[in-house]
Amino acid sequence: MGHRAAIVGAGHTRFGVLDAGPRALLRSAVDGAFASVDRGAERRRVGEAFLATLGFGGWQIGNASAVLDEEAGLVGVPTTRVENACASGGFALRAAVRALEEGRTDLVLVAGVEKMTDLRAPRRRYWLGVSGDTEWERLAGLTFAGVYGLIAADYVHRYPSARDALAEVAVKNHENGSRNPNAHFQKRVVREDVLRASRVADPLGLYDCCPVSDGAAALLLARADIAREFTDTPVYVDGLGAGSDRLAVQERPDLTRFRATSRAAEEAFRDAGLGRDRVDLLEVHDCFTIAELLALEDLGFAVPGGAIALTLSGATRAGGALPVNPDGGLKAKGHPIGATGVSQAYEIFLQLRASAGARQVPGSETALAHNVGGAGATATVTLFTRG
Amino acid sequence: MGHRAAIVGAGHTRFGVLDAGPRALLRSAVDGAFASVDRGAERRRVGEAFLATLGFGGWQIGNASAVLDEEAGLVGVPTTRVENACASGGFALRAAVRALEEGRTDLVLVAGVEKMTDLRAPRRRYWLGVSGDTEWERLAGLTFAGVYGLIAADYVHRYPSARDALAEVAVKNHENGSRNPNAHFQKRVVREDVLRASRVADPLGLYDCCPVSDGAAALLLARADIAREFTDTPVYVDGLGAGSDRLAVQERPDLTRFRATSRAAEEAFRDAGLGRDRVDLLEVHDCFTIAELLALEDLGFAVPGGAIALTLSGATRAGGALPVNPDGGLKAKGHPIGATGVSQAYEIFLQLRASAGARQVPGSETALAHNVGGAGATATVTLFTRG
Numbered sequence: 001m002g003h004r005a006a007i008v009g010a011g012h013t014r015f016g017v018l019d020a021g022p023r024a025l026l027r028s029a030v031d032g033a034f035a036s037v038d039r040g041a042e043r044r045r046v047g048e049a050f051l052a053t054l055g056f057g058g059w060q061i062g063n064a065s066a067v068l069d070e071e072a073g074l075v076g077v078p079t080t081r082v083e084n085a086c087a088s089g090g091f092a093l094r095a096a097v098r099a100l101e102e103g104r105t106d107l108v109l110v111a112g113v114e115k116m117t118d119l120r121a122p123r124r125r126y127w128l129g130v131s132g133d134t135e136w137e138r139l140a141g142l143t144f145a146g147v148y149g150l151i152a153a154d155y156v157h158r159y160p161s162a163r164d165a166l167a168e169v170a171v172k173n174h175e176n177g178s179r180n181p182n183a184h185f186q187k188r189v190v191r192e193d194v195l196r197a198s199r200v201a202d203p204l205g206l207y208d209c210c211p212v213s214d215g216a217a218a219l220l221l222a223r224a225d226i227a228r229e230f231t232d233t234p235v236y237v238d239g240l241g242a243g244s245d246r247l248a249v250q251e252r253p254d255l256t257r258f259r260a261t262s263r264a265a266e267e268a269f270r271d272a273g274l275g276r277d278r279v280d281l282l283e284v285h286d287c288f289t290i291a292e293l294l295a296l297e298d299l300g301f302a303v304p305g306g307a308i309a310l311t312l313s314g315a316t317r318a319g320g321a322l323p324v325n326p327d328g329g330l331k332a333k334g335h336p337i338g339a340t341g342v343s344q345a346y347e348i349f350l351q352l353r354a355s356a357g358a359r360q361v362p363g364s365e366t367a368l369a370h371n372v373g374g375a376g377a378t379a380t381v382t383l384f385t386r387g
Numbered sequence: 388m389g390h391r392a393a394i395v396g397a398g399h400t401r402f403g404v405l406d407a408g409p410r411a412l413l414r415s416a417v418d419g420a421f422a423s424v425d426r427g428a429e430r431r432r433v434g435e436a437f438l439a440t441l442g443f444g445g446w447q448i449g450n451a452s453a454v455l456d457e458e459a460g461l462v463g464v465p466t467t468r469v470e471n472a473c474a475s476g477g478f479a480l481r482a483a484v485r486a487l488e489e490g491r492t493d494l495v496l497v498a499g500v501e502k503m504t505d506l507r508a509p510r511r512r513y514w515l516g517v518s519g520d521t522e523w524e525r526l527a528g529l530t531f532a533g534v535y536g537l538i539a540a541d542y543v544h545r546y547p548s549a550r551d552a553l554a555e556v557a558v559k560n561h562e563n564g565s566r567n568p569n570a571h572f573q574k575r576v577v578r579e580d581v582l583r584a585s586r587v588a589d590p591l592g593l594y595d596c597c598p599v600s601d602g603a604a605a606l607l608l609a610r611a612d613i614a615r616e617f618t619d620t621p622v623y624v625d626g627l628g629a630g631s632d633r634l635a636v637q638e639r640p641d642l643t644r645f646r647a648t649s650r651a652a653e654e655a656f657r658d659a660g661l662g663r664d665r666v667d668l669l670e671v672h673d674c675f676t677i678a679e680l681l682a683l684e685d686l687g688f689a690v691p692g693g694a695i696a697l698t699l700s701g702a703t704r705a706g707g708a709l710p711v712n713p714d715g716g717l718k719a720k721g722h723p724i725g726a727t728g729v730s731q732a733y734e735i736f737l738q739l740r741a742s743a744g745a746r747q748v749p750g751s752e753t754a755l756a757h758n759v760g761g762a763g764a765t766a767t768v769t770l771f772t773r774g
Binding site (some may be wrong): 054055058059060061062063064065066067069070074075076077078079080081082083084085086091095098099101102127130131132134242243244245246247259260263264371374377378380 | 442453454461466472473482488518634647760764
């Protein structure tokens with residue numbers, strides 16, 4: 001099916017509780033992306049930019065994309081804010097590929113940012129809740145942890161062995177995060193830590209939940225036909241898929257299936273002309289441990305309930321047959337909302353170029369990124385191959 | 388250069404102080420768009436949707452595009468919120484054209500909505516301000532009327548006859564609005580009303596400012612190659628352009644030039660392969676009367692200062708040589724932020740199909756829409772031709 005676009009540079013801030021504000025975070029990630037281009041990339045060749053952000057806390061609710069242009073040194077070029085909650089980054093990447101395919105520009109910049117930690121609890125709860133259903137969930141008091149707790153409870157009810165798999169996801173992703181210098185959490189945990197931790201939304205405990213993080217990530221994408229001007233090792237985008245579902249989980253036939261993910265996966269694999277057996281590495285949207293299990297099933301790598309055995313077998317560990325979230329995932333790396341989808345592609349860029357350092361997964365040629373907005377209301381799946 | 392996409396259906400609510408909320412407004416505009424397709428359009432042929440909204444008041448700050456899918460009967464299909472403040476609609480239309488050009492779907496839905504009138508003054512001021520520069524303008528107390536007042540003061544200082552032209556813009560657009568049943572204001576005003584009105588931000592008075600309105604608009608776009616399956620009279624999108632500038636006006640070399648507009652216009656005309664002499668009708672972003680004068684100059688229809696004589700000559704009236712804002716513009720039709728750019732294309736759809744009723748401009752074949760975010764930080768220009 002051919003390459004649709006290529007990543008030729010990528011930058012990333014540390015994720016965590018940071019002093020920097022959104023502008024400084026964006027500048028750092030974008031400068032990192034430019035600096036990473038092997039043969040350099042002039043700003044004048046960047047014809048468009050996309051910003052993924054929820055605008056957490058209201059730092060610049062309207063027109064924030066113009067801030068990206070200012071911090072990137074790209075004032076003048078068209079810039080668009082794409083906001084699909086936690087899936088903003090995946091949707092922005094999709095928009096960037098389409099912009100390149102228009103053929104008018106050589107390079108497109110995609111950046112994601114969120115500054116979350118400077119709000120106190122009540123305001124933070126508000127801004128965390130605004131991506132779920134407002135009328136029937138948020139205003140009724142249901143938090144995101146609450147929604148995922150309901151989903152996890154349903155899943156554990158059907159498959160009692162799921163409790164062990166949830167703990168294994170946490171242990172694995174913390175271990176992966178311990179090898180990622182950008183991760184919010186770089187601390188390993190053991191199974192007992194996870195199972196004994198205080199409950200957040202039963203059956204999810206503290207270690208089943210991703211943290212609230214600050215951070216930014218950025219990508220420089222080139223048209224596929226000119227990618228080798230910039231580097232000998234571009235990472236190609238070969239398949240794009242996206243889907244949607246009802247916002248409120250009560251409106252869906254099955255709490256434990258994210259139809260937006262399934263639809264996005266079907267579209268991405270069809271687009272790329274690849275089968276699931278070709279995928280060497282996955283970055284999936286594990287905002288809670290249950291979400292990683294659902295993702296493996298909805299993406300088609302396991303049948304319903306099958307993610308439990310797959311996870312407990314060790315296959316999804318960094319040294320396993322199908323490594324999942326080698327960067328620590330949202331769970332340990334952190335989840336600055338708008339940055340997450342961009343950060344997933346950053347990790348894949350490093351992994352497929354064999355430059356992921358201590359967390360390198362050997363021999364990966366094809367990777368998948370899966371980004372979810374809200375509790376499955378919007379989702380993207382993107383397929384990448386090594387150049 | 389050929390057609391890039393085609394509008395085959397369009398819907399519009401009344402703009403004004405409405406009882407309906409954002410969901411009902413979206414549903415009404417989208418249902419209207421489907422109902423307007425001459426030979427009908429099945430929802431299953433719509434493969435993607437875009438929502439333009441600022442989310443004024445915070446009704447659904449994250450993932451609002453999933454609400455569009457729910458109200459449009461399109462749950463499952465990819466949906467994206469595009470937010471570039473008051474230019475959200477123009478940027479969403481641009482994204483829709485690119486989605487169609489991918490060739491995977493027959494139809495794409497674009498909808499814009501804003502519900503603005505149910506907030507009281509202090510909250511309303513906050514939500515109006517969030518699309519300008521936050522650090523140096525909004526937090527320092529500068530409102531949008533204040534920014535445009537500074538711009539107008541500079542312009543009037545250079546060209547003292549501009550005061551009469553500003554009043555003429557208000558008189559003309561109120562007159563046009565009086566013939567538009569969807570307009571917020573359907574009342575004519577005379578020059579003396581405008582000049583004697585209370586000052587809002589000198590030299591801008593009450594009638595120089597657009598109102599705060601509720602409303603929604605929607606478009607159904609088809610791939611250009613299949614547009615005639617849906618109607619014998621599609622309206623084609625032939626040129627897309629966009630640009631950006633510094634958010635804070637203090638950072639720009641000239642208050643009276645919107646470089647984002649100029650850049651967008653150059654790109655759109657180049658894309659369409661058309662000259663300015665081919666344009667029969669303009670929809671420009673007249674959030675304040677001064678903005679219509681600047682638009683005529685930045686779009687290249689007048690030299691700096693030349694919009695004054697053009698306007699005072701009557702050329703921009705509905706019966707003139709170059710009608711501008713025949714629907715009343717933002718000034719009289721109203722400006723529900725996310726809906727505005729979509730509404731401009733709605734008007735052009737009616738005008739180029741000769742179905743604009745009492746406000747029909749005879750014989751229009753080519754039209755331009757100009758949508759601005761903030762005080763010129765982002766802008767789109769779109770060129771349309773009759774099928």
